[in-house]
Amino acid sequence: MIGRDKHIAVFVFLFPAVVLYSVFFVFPMAQAFYVALFRWRGLSLAREYVGLENFRKLLTDDPLFWQCLGHNLMFLVVSLVVIIPLGLFFAVTLSRRIRGAQVYRAIYLFPNVISVVAVAVLWSFVYHPTFGILNSALKAIGMQGPVNGWLGDANTALPSIIATGIWYSLGFYIVLLLAGVQSIPRTFYEAAEIDGAGSWQQFRHVTIPLVWEVLKLAVVYLIIHTLGIFGLVWVMTEGGPSNHTETLLTYLYRLAFQESNFGYATALGVIVFLVIFAISIGCSRLMKRETVEL
Amino acid sequence: MRKLIWLAILALTTTIVASCGNKQSSSKHGVIELEVAVFQGGYGLDFFEYAAREYEKMHPNIRIKIWGNPRIWEQLRPRFVAGDVPDLTWPGWGMDYWALVADGKVMEMDKYLATKAYGQNKPWKDTFRQDLLKKGMYNGHYYIMPFNNNVFGWWYNAGMFEKNGWQPPKTYEELLVLCEKIKKTGIAPITYQGKYPAYMLRGFLIPWAISAGGLQTFIDAQNLKPGAWKSPAFLKAARMIAELRDKGYFQKGAMGMDHTGSQMEFLLGRAAMIPCGTWLASEMKKQIPPGFKMQYINPPVLANGKGDPTITSTGAETWIIPKEAKHPDEAADFFKFMTSIDMAKKFVERKNTLMAIVGSDQCKLPPYLVEPARCLRNAKATWDADFAQWYKAMNKDIENALAALLSGEITPEECVNRMEEAAERTRKDESIPKHKM
Numbered sequence: 001m002i003g004r005d006k007h008i009a010v011f012v013f014l015f016p017a018v019v020l021y022s023v024f025f026v027f028p029m030a031q032a033f034y035v036a037l038f039r040w041r042g043l044s045l046a047r048e049y050v051g052l053e054n055f056r057k058l059l060t061d062d063p064l065f066w067q068c069l070g071h072n073l074m075f076l077v078v079s080l081v082v083i084i085p086l087g088l089f090f091a092v093t094l095s096r097r098i099r100g101a102q103v104y105r106a107i108y109l110f111p112n113v114i115s116v117v118a119v120a121v122l123w124s125f126v127y128h129p130t131f132g133i134l135n136s137a138l139k140a141i142g143m144q145g146p147v148n149g150w151l152g153d154a155n156t157a158l159p160s161i162i163a164t165g166i167w168y169s170l171g172f173y174i175v176l177l178l179a180g181v182q183s184i185p186r187t188f189y190e191a192a193e194i195d196g197a198g199s200w201q202q203f204r205h206v207t208i209p210l211v212w213e214v215l216k217l218a219v220v221y222l223i224i225h226t227l228g229i230f231g232l233v234w235v236m237t238e239g240g241p242s243n244h245t246e247t248l249l250t251y252l253y254r255l256a257f258q259e260s261n262f263g264y265a266t267a268l269g270v271i272v273f274l275v276i277f278a279i280s281i282g283c284s285r286l287m288k289r290e291t292v293e294l
Numbered sequence: 295m296r297k298l299i300w301l302a303i304l305a306l307t308t309t310i311v312a313s314c315g316n317k318q319s320s321s322k323h324g325v326i327e328l329e330v331a332v333f334q335g336g337y338g339l340d341f342f343e344y345a346a347r348e349y350e351k352m353h354p355n356i357r358i359k360i361w362g363n364p365r366i367w368e369q370l371r372p373r374f375v376a377g378d379v380p381d382l383t384w385p386g387w388g389m390d391y392w393a394l395v396a397d398g399k400v401m402e403m404d405k406y407l408a409t410k411a412y413g414q415n416k417p418w419k420d421t422f423r424q425d426l427l428k429k430g431m432y433n434g435h436y437y438i439m440p441f442n443n444n445v446f447g448w449w450y451n452a453g454m455f456e457k458n459g460w461q462p463p464k465t466y467e468e469l470l471v472l473c474e475k476i477k478k479t480g481i482a483p484i485t486y487q488g489k490y491p492a493y494m495l496r497g498f499l500i501p502w503a504i505s506a507g508g509l510q511t512f513i514d515a516q517n518l519k520p521g522a523w524k525s526p527a528f529l530k531a532a533r534m535i536a537e538l539r540d541k542g543y544f545q546k547g548a549m550g551m552d553h554t555g556s557q558m559e560f561l562l563g564r565a566a567m568i569p570c571g572t573w574l575a576s577e578m579k580k581q582i583p584p585g586f587k588m589q590y591i592n593p594p595v596l597a598n599g600k601g602d603p604t605i606t607s608t609g610a611e612t613w614i615i616p617k618e619a620k621h622p623d624e625a626a627d628f629f630k631f632m633t634s635i636d637m638a639k640k641f642v643e644r645k646n647t648l649m650a651i652v653g654s655d656q657c658k659l660p661p662y663l664v665e666p667a668r669c670l671r672n673a674k675a676t677w678d679a680d681f682a683q684w685y686k687a688m689n690k691d692i693e694n695a696l697a698a699l700l701s702g703e704i705t706p707e708e709c710v711n712r713m714e715e716a717a718e719r720t721r722k723d724e725s726i727p728k729h730k731m
Contacts, residue, residue, distance in 0.1 A: 039725055043374050043390065044397040129547025130559070152488060152550020154703055240489060241549065241701060242694040257368075259686040260393035 035266045042262030054267035076226040091177035108171040120235035123164040127151045154244045180214030216287045327357045333386030334362030379616035381625035396727045401615040403436040406626040412634035425676045426610045426650040440610035440650035444571040445666035452587040463594040473543040482545030485565035487553040491693035497569020502531035505599035516681045518721045524714040532706035549701045575662040590665040606673035684729045691716035
């Protein structure tokens with residue numbers, strides 16, 4: 001009797017959450033796949049079924065889509081190359097009982113607790129053509145920054161945003177990896193040391209295998225974050241100058257909410273979902289290893 | 295345990311019941327309630343509230359509810375989809391008006407425009423500036439209604455010009471001479487709102503294309519006539535921009551500035567001229583330094599250009615009555631009242647903007663509006679970048695091409711070719727409803 005009651009209780013208490021989750025998350029997601037098959041302005045119920053036309057146009061007849069994808073992949077690759085090694089380095093360093101490790105950890109995480117919009121505005125000032133500290137600093141040492149500011153120049157705009165993105169998210173990955181590194185029992189290192197392993201070998205043969213799962217998680221997170229980047233780009237450049245920083249989601253936003261091309265934008269959303277899904281699965285497959293049980 | 299379950303169910307049902315019972319109560323007997331949704335920008339809501347109270351005095355059976363929001367189009371979008379719309383609205387710059395018209399969501403205004411105007415013995419239609427009223431036409435019918443309007447041109451730092459004995463340039467040739475003089479003093483001759491190329495399109499490219507080729511050149515371009523965007527006139531305009539760029543007459547770094555940033559440079563006297571609409575003074579009200587004097591001119595034209603030198607650019611803030619409005623007749627009448635000559639003059643005086651009503655500038659104009667109003671009155675013809683509203687994707691491509699030209703990435707030839715390609719894509723795309731001027 002009590003067992004059945006418990007079941008009912010579980011059901012009753014979970015029910016609202018399941019309903020909310022389905023109504024506000026699962027259903028709209030599923031609906032997106034359907035809406036992507038229509039030509040729809042998103043301002044009335046008038047819509048026209050066009051089959052896979054939106055997808056065809058995106059993939060074969062829209063150079064801007066590929067340009068955006070390129071920018072996002074650039075974002076992803078640079079972030080991977082910089083954040084993962086740097087994050088791991090700081091995580092290992094901070095896990096040693098050095099003085100002030102707590103303080104450093106707080107400092108690294110700090111950018112992550114500021115809102116993206118504030119970060120974007122802050123860095124827009126740094127990159128500003130006339131009063132930005134970056135150009136002023138360069139001037140002070142006799143060099144010349146981009147005349148139109150770092151965000152106004154076709155060549156520097158995207159790298160500048162990527163740099164800000166890395167500054168913003170590095171702390172998060174440090175803390176994530178640090179948690180992984182700290183969960184490795186000290187005894188493993190002691191045993192390795194007795195066997196004569198140096199610090200590089202300890203890192204290579206003890207730390208890496210044991211944080212591998214966390215590392216994998218970090219990579220998947222990075223994929224999701226960089227392919228789904230929006231706020232930073234929108235506030236800093238709105239995709240400009242001349243589309244040089246346009247990303248998949250800023251393009252999607254423009255299509256849906258400024259150009260009233262809702263069906264097409266939804267198709268783009270579906271493709272972004274598939275791209276993130278595929279790359280994430282691909283990466284975790286590539287990183288598959290025998291899980292080491294602690 | 296049982297108790298807990300019942301408690302949970304109770305809590306759940308109460309929430310559902312409570313949220314369902316929140317529907318607005320229907321209007322009282324005989325009293326019609328109008329909902330007016332207004333973009334809450336620089337003009338605030340107070341004038342519309344005032345107009346509503348005045349109107350209610352004349353029509354005791356009508357209650358008008360005014361509400362507003364700075365991003366009102368975001369709130370209205372789902373309501374348009376659902377068909378639960380306000381009776382009258384100014385949905386703001388973020389709303390895609392023409393998509394609404396294309397989807398049949400906007401009330402046709404023809405029959406209302408034929409009725410007698412408030413305070414003048416002629417049809418309501420004839421009280422408007424016809425150029426602005428016609429902008430809202432589609433397939434021969436009126437849909438989008440102009441309210442207040444702006445004039446777009448150049449502003450110069452009048453104090454600086456006086457001090458240095460400079461004359462505001464009437465022609466492009468005078469402009470080149472003047473820019474050289476200004477540059478020598480270390481001040482940037484011209485700045486612009488680089489992050490938003492719409493300003494440079496309206497301030498440089500289009501006026502100069504019109505000057506070089508006549509107004510028809512621009513009408514052809516708006517009508518997507520093949521080759522119009524890369525016509526000799528547009529190429530000439532692009533070359534003029536490149537000339538100013540190469541001679542260093544544009545402020546360094548302008549391409550990286552947003553609108554308020556570059557306007558600030560102008561107000562601080564670091565640049566002598568800037569393209570902008572008549573909203574400049576109110577937009578920068580808090581930042582205008584004491585003693586600062588600025589004055590309006592139409593963009594300097596080619597001395598031997600085909601286009602009439604008096605041609606002026608004007609656009610309007612626009613209102614619509616949604617097709618599914620519950621009380622369209624009353625809403626139209628209230629809007630007619632708001633655009634009556636008396637109310638229009640009051641709006642001009644209180645809100646420092648011009649109105650689309652003929653004769654509404656015959657009042658005490660704020661100092662910054664005197665010259666734009668004069669230019670508009672004397673203009674043989676007017677224009678506005680309507681294509682930017684009609685074809686948003688094409689507009690974005692055209693703006694990008696112009697931005698690339700200004701930052702020196704591409705040549706004038708490449709610039710106009712890119713613009714023509716953008717027009718070609720829109721021309722070919724049958725899913726985009728086409729407009730004709």
